[in-house]
Amino acid sequence: MRHLRSPYNPIHIPLGFIIWSLWFVALYGGLSVACEVAAPPAEAAQWTWLNALLLAGTLAIVVLLAALTHGFWRASQRARQRPKERFVAWTAAGVNAIAALACVFIALPILSMPPCL
Amino acid sequence: MAREVAIIWWVMCGFSALVLVVISALWIHAMRRPHRTYSPAQAKRWHGFWIIGGGIVLPTASVVLLLIFGIPAGQHMLVLPVEGQQPxxxxxxxxxxxxxxxxxxxxxxxxxxxxxxxxxxxxxxxxxxxxxxxxxxxxxxxxxxxxxxxxxxxxxxxxxxxxxxxxxxxxxxxxxxxxxxxxxxxAPNDFARWIEARQERQIAPPPEPAGSLFVERCGICHSVAGISQGQRAPDLSDLGSRPTLGSGVLVNDSGAILRWLQEHQRLKPGTGMPSTDDVAPAELETIARWLEGLAP
Amino acid sequence: MSAPDTTRQPATDPEQLRDDFNAVWGNPRGWRALTIVNHTTIGLRFMVTGAVFFLIGGLLAMLIRTQLALPEQDIIAPDLYNQLFTMHGTVMMFLFAVPMMEGLAVYLIPKMIGARDLVFPRLSALGYYCYLFGGIILCSSMLWDIAPKAGWFMYTPLSSAAHTPGMNSDFWLLGITFVEISAVSAGVELVVSILRTRAPGMALNKMPIYAWYILVMAMMIVVGFPPLILGSILLELERAAGLPFFDVARGGDPVLWQHLFWLFGHPEVYIIFLPAAGIVSTLLPVFCQRPLVGYRWVVLGILTTGFISFGLWVHHMFTVGIPHLAQAFFSAASMLVAIPTGVQVFAWLATLWLGRPVYHVPMLWLVGFLIIFVCGGLTGVMLALVPFDWQVHDTHFVVAHMHYVLVGGMFFPLLAGLYHWLPHFSGRMPSERLGKWGFWLVFIGFNLTFLIMHWTGLMGMPRRIYTYETGLGWDMPNLVSSVGSFIMAAGIATVLLDIVLHFRFGQPAPENPWNADTLEWATCLPPSAYNFVSLPAVKGRHPLWDDPDLPRSIAAGEHSLAVIDHGRRETWGTDPLTGKPREIIHLPGNSWWPLIASLFIGVVCISLLVKVYPLAAVASIAAIIVLLRWSWENGAHPLAAPDAKVQPGDPPLHSRTQDGPGLWGMAVTLLANGALYLALLFGWFYLWTVSPNWQVPETQVFSPWLLLASALLLSLAYAWQRRALLRLRRGDDQGLAGHLWLTAALGLGHVALLLACLLGSELAPRSSAHDAVVTVMLVYSLLHGALACVLSALQALRVGYGYVSARSPYEPLVVEQWWGYSLCVLWVSFVALVLFPPTFGGG
The missing domain is CATH 2.60.40.420 (Cupredoxins -  blue copper proteins)
Structure with a gap:
């Protein structure tokens, strides 16, 4: 087995999706809890602190995933001559990229909907 | 609201039918067309064309469009505050x-x-x-x-x-x-009249002994304004004016209430209403006739 | 570790080799056939049993369609009808689709990745018997007219004791949980087998694509089934013992059940679809005679599907009144999942485009799959749109959509695969003519039944109604659906006839009849119990296209591990990334233990059903004793590995290393266990925030100090054991037995404190959901702690017998993971039960 921190360790392949899952749980859980505890007024439509918070969190995660994508992509370029390593790093980069796009896509409705109705 | 969903449906249906036909046609064409030999470079171009173009760009564009047009359609059903008169x-x-x-x-x-x-x-x-x-x-x-x-x-x-x-x-x-x-x-005026007819009504109980029979047997579960207060079963105060009995089982025409009273376990097996076989037919008829008259 | 000798060895007489291998691996006949653990046999048993349940489920569907053919029919009474559709869904999902796909994977995976068997063969056998007995128990309920009747989704409160008294729901909850043991155990086994027993040189990027699909499917089972197992346990506790998890009046919430159910239920769809897509991705390249286009993209697509599909569950619950923004998240995620599927569809198209397609019956089923599945996928995207879903949710539109996805996405590829691998099962080729008739009847019948059903749903016909009035416009489409369903049934009968006849009349299959590329075609047809006499090294993704001579050289024993005189069943344990051999895995042989264990579990299940709890307790203890007894003959036990000698140059046996398949099996099992615990934790926080009548007691009802003391003692026990095992890893087994005994004793102290905490508490689990959840969390830790003690005590004993030592340090390392898990769980519970409530307005 390779060292855990090596970008060619296959354990990193699902990393992006694990981050995505945690983000998704936090998004849904955070929204639900916030709506139970301190629901913003319905009149404010989407212009609430809650929408802003969810959006900021999403942005942070997207930046993290983009950085990871970049890192794994560079690693896959470095391993051009080693197909096994290249495969792992390429797939991990792809997973991170997809996770980042998924975050953006799923978070789109935050821009247009009141949070707690 | 339902109309908006209908429009969404027809657009989606048309688009999906198109996608289905095109993909199936491509697939069948790919199977039937004469075989060609491709150089690795050509093959690579085809890979990119199909996977990136067909597999990623096409569905992504479709779902983004769908989300943009679809989400606002649901907003009307939200219980948002309204200006002026409350719904x-x-x-x-x-x-x-x-x-x-x-x-x-x-x-x-x-x-x-x-x-x-x-x-x-x-x-x-x-x-x-x-x-x-x-x-x-x-x-x-x-x-x-x-x-x-x-x-x-x-x-x-x-x-x-x-x-x-x-x-x-x-x-x-x-x-x-x-x-x-x-x-x-x-129409709003008709609705106001409908409500008004049901407010503050004085209902006379059925003639005895059916009257006390009703209160003892039926009134435990059914309520009729001013006569009984049962909560388990439907309120009967305007039963005579309802179009159906048993929640859509029987059309409420003449004699239907009596039939329901006698046969409800056969008409709607499992219904919570106990059998009335032990009630004298004459009393049942009296109660049925009285219920038919509860039509404000 | 030294590199193994995978070069060609001098050939011995193939006949002699075969006989020698059969002596070790061969399947017994007669009653002893029940002891077989071999994956080929178990896989076939899974599939044949699955086919029988499919026919039962199909029969139920025919009855449903008969009843609905005309309006106002009363052929079938309402309660019976409710049993029929409940059982149709249940049988098809739990007893046909998942076990069938798992059975095929159990059969194929070792052969495809060049191994001799799955990595835990006895577990396969246990899984099969659990499936068989669970299925029989569940279906037997129909004979007495007490089958489950609250829908295959068992929504509370309809399925609860107040609204469905009698045993109906209990059959479902207990039977399905029993069957799920089988699903999860097969899942664990497939994950570990794929990661750790591939042929030498089969790196991650050279795995057959089917193995990727199965790897992700198996992981999804491991993570996706536990929420439902937990839900079933909680609901059964509510029904049988009155713990009110889902009862609003006492602080529960019925919507929690829906969350737990669909947390499982949506991934379930992909658990069924992914292996079927794997069949497509395996077959198409063979029938196009070129590699699959976009292997890496497809792998990425599989992974994406596997993860994103866990973020969709709420789209089954768009009408329960969840905030609309939250619904929108799930709506977007549901649309997103179309993209990886699109990538696969176009990868298949490109393969066809660039390949040289040939026509055989399997191809016909693949085309049918594409058309039906794409249609189902498109209606799926429509349903992801919230306002549209509000309109058609719970109507026949959804029934149609779901059948397009499941029949198109699972049944058609399955049939393609069945025809493709028929020569494997029988050694004979399928017919062309009858097979085509069968296909067209099924295809036409299916579309006739379900295409028009979209329309029926749009016209407003809800699901699960036993009859309907005339004059609503539903008469004609329902009649068409019923006629179509009978055509489809005729088609399935034709296929069945074709397959049965082919066993008798089919042409004998030549070697590798379809000129396929994967290793399962390098076995003899039908295959022997050990698959390969010698295990070849693999250099590319298409071993048989690279070296068409492989079947012969394998049979001649020209590759590795071709020695059998040691009497061990062996296969390679390889590196998960590179496929480089790390150890020789010696596999257990045939055994009665799996059958006996599953019989006891069956007794537990039945006695819970008929509410004879003392018997259930006795049988549980018996089952645990059997399982522990089974575990005794493992590792370095003389019956498991008579001697530790290996060929010069070969790596050691796994029981003599610090990293064998058991370690991975335990890790994956704990992942499943963790998913179950997380679901419980989710329930706790969910009820806390959402439940309408949630009540937190004024004062702490159990002693937090006892819980803290118990957790500290467990930490101490873990630390003590860890210290001893670190020394063991370095080759020092001085005083190992003593340390393990002490660990077990400390653990026992922890259990005693926990028990004191539980018994000394004022918990009233029957009167409030709060106390019920607390009780379940404490009992969960109690059981884990108790089992940990028993396992470490057994390890201490094994040190005494010499089965565990510095030379064979493997087993305590497996047990250590259990301790670590129990420790984490207890501390998390402590935080959730003691530290969290005050921050959230609790006592």
Missing amino acids: LRIEITGHQWWWEVRYPDSGVVTANQLHLPAGQPVDLTVTSADVIHSFWVPRLGGKIDMVPGHHNQIRLQADEPGKHRGQCAEFCGTQHSRMVLYVEAH
């Missing part, structure tokens, strides 16, 4: 297997029928007394579950006066199939 409130409670309908503003209670004013939004609050049911009037819009302990809200609007059919949409046990709601939208 009429109606409370509906699902029971196995009937609908309890209350108009909290006027105190009117009825069952298995929902009357509402046309041309204005109505806020429904739904819940359940036993298992999960789902409120759904296809012509008026989407459905909302009636969950015990929860009070879900939905805003509906009937654009024109008219009659509609609603039916429980969440499987709720033996007679899930026989849980139909009669819905009628009235």
Whole structure:
């Protein structure tokens, strides 16, 4: 087995999706809890602190995933001559990229909907 | 609302049919066309074309479009605050297997029928007394579950006066199939008259001995304004005016109430109403005739 | 570790080799056939049993369609009808689709990745018997007219004791949980097998694409089934013991059940679809005679599907009244999942485009799959749109959509695969003519039944109704659907006839009849119990295209591990990334233990059903004793590995290393266990925030100090054991037995404190959901702690017998993971039960 921190360790392949899952749980859980505890007024439509918070969190995660994508992509370029390593790093980069796009896509409705109705 | 969904449906249906036909045609064409040999570079171009173009760009563009056009369509059913006059409130409670309908503003209670004013939004609050049911009037819009302990809200609007059919949409046990709601939208004046006719009514009990029989046997579960207070079964105060009996089982024409009183276990097996075989036919007839007359 | 000798060895007489291998691996006949653990046999048993349940489920569907053919029919009474559709869904999902796909994977995976068997063969056998007995128990309920009747989704409160008294729901909850043991155990086994037993040189990027699909499917089972197992346990506790998890009046919430159910239920769809897509991705390249286009993209697509599909569950619950923004998240995620599927569809198209397609019956089923599945996928995207879903949710539109996805996405590829691998099962080729008739009847019948059903749903016909009035416009489409369903049934009968006849009349299959590329075609047809006499090294993704001579050289024993005189069943344990051999895995042989264990579990299940709890307790203890007894003959036990000698140059046996398959099996099992615990934790927080009548007691009802003391003692026990095992890893087994005994004793102290905490508490689990959840969390830790003690005590004993030592340090390392897990769980519970409530308005 390779060292855990090596970008060619296959354990990193699902990393992006694990981050995505945690983000998704936090998004849904955070929204639900916030709506139970301190629901913003319905009149404010989407212009609430809650929408802003969810959006900021999403942005942070997207930046993290983009950085990871970049890192794994560079690693896959470095391993051009080693197909096994290249495969792992390429797939991990792809997973991170997809996770980042998924975050953006799923978070789109935050821009247009009141949070707690 | 329902019209918007219908438009969305037809657009999606047309687009999907197109996608299905194109993909199937491509697939079959790919199988049948004469074989060509490709150089690795050509093959690589095809890989990119199909996988990036067909597999990623096409579905991504489609779902982004769908999301952008689709999400606003749902906004109308949100119970958003409105300026000016507040929408009429109606409370509906699902029971196995009937609908309890209350108009909290006027105190009117009825069952298995929902009357509402046309041309204005109505806020429904739904819940359940036993298992999960789902409120759904296809012509008026989407459905909302009636969950015990929860009070879900939905805003509906009937654009024109008219009659509609609603039916429980969440499987709720033996007679899930026989849980139909009669819905009628009235012009606002007619609706006001409908409500008024049901307020502050004085109802005379049936002649004795049917009168006390009714209170003892039926009144435990059924309520009739001023006569009995049962809560388990539908309110009967305006039974004679309802279009159906047993939540859509029987058309409420002449003699139907008597038939229901005698045969309900056969007409709707599993219904909570106990058998009336031990009641003298004459008393049943008296009660049935009296109930038929409860038509404000 | 030294590199193994995978070069060609001098050939011995193939006949002699075969006989020698059969002596070790061969399947017994007669009653002893029940002891077989071999994956080929177990896989076939899974599939044949699955086919029988499919026919039962199909029969139920025919009855449903008969009843609905005309309006106002009363052929079938309402309660019976409710049993029929409940059982149709249940049988098809739990007893046909998942076990069938798992059975095929159990059969194929070792052969495809060049191994001799799955890595835990006895677990396969246990899984099969659990499936068989669970299925029989569940279906037997129909004979007495007490089958489950609250829908295959068992929504509370309809399925609870108040509204469905009698045993109906209990059959479902207990039977399905029993069957799920099988699903999860097969899942664990497939994950570990794929990661750790591939042929030498089969790196991650050279795995057959089917193995990727199965790897992700198996992981999804491991993570996706536990929420439902937990839900079933909680609901059964509510029904049988009155713990009110889902009862609003006492602080529960019926919507929690829906969350738990669909947390499982949505991934379930992909658990069924992914292996079927794997069949497509395996077959198409063979029938196009070129590699699959976009292997890496497809792998990415599989992974994406596997993860994103866990973020969709709420789209089954769009009408329960969840905030609309939250619904929008799930709506977007549901649309997103179309993209990886699109990538696969176009990868298949490109393969066809660039390949040289040939026509055989399997191809016909693949085309049928594409058309039906794409249609189902498109209606799926429509349903993801919230306002549209509000309109058609719980109508026949959804029934149609779901059948397009499942029949198109699972049944058609399955049939393609069945025809493709028929020569493998029988050694004979399928017919062309009858097979084509069968296909067209099924295809036409299916579309006739379900295409028009979209329309029926749009016209407003809800699901699960036993009859309907005339005059609503539903009469004609229902009649068409019923006629179509009978055509489809005729088609399935034709296919069945074709397959049965082919066993008798089919042409004998030549070697590798379709000129396929994967290793399962390098076995003899039908295959022997050990698959390969010698295990070849693999250099590319298409071993048989690279070296068409492989079947012969394998049979001649020219590759590795071709020695059998040691009497061990062996296969390679390889590196998960590179496929480089790390150890020789010696596999257990045939045994009665799996059958006996599953019989006891069956007794537990039945006695819970008929509410004879003392018997259930006795049988549980018996089952645990059997399982522990079974575990005794493992590792370095003389019966498991008579001697530790290996060929010069070969790596050691796994029981003599610090990293064998058991370690991975335990890790994956704990992942499943963790998913179950997380679901419980989710329930706790969910009820806390959402439940309408949630009540927190004024004062702490159990002693937090006892819980803290118990957790500290467990930490001490873990630390003590860890210290001893670190020394063991370095080759020092001085006083190992003593340390393990002490660990077990400390653990026992922890259990005693926990028990004191539980018994000394004022918990009233029957009167409030709060107390019920607390009780379940404490009992969960109690059981884990108790089992940890028993396992470490057994390890201490094994040190005494010499089965565990510095030379064979493997087993305590496996047990250590259990301790670590129990420790984490207890501390998390402590935080959730003691530290969290005050921050959230609790006592």
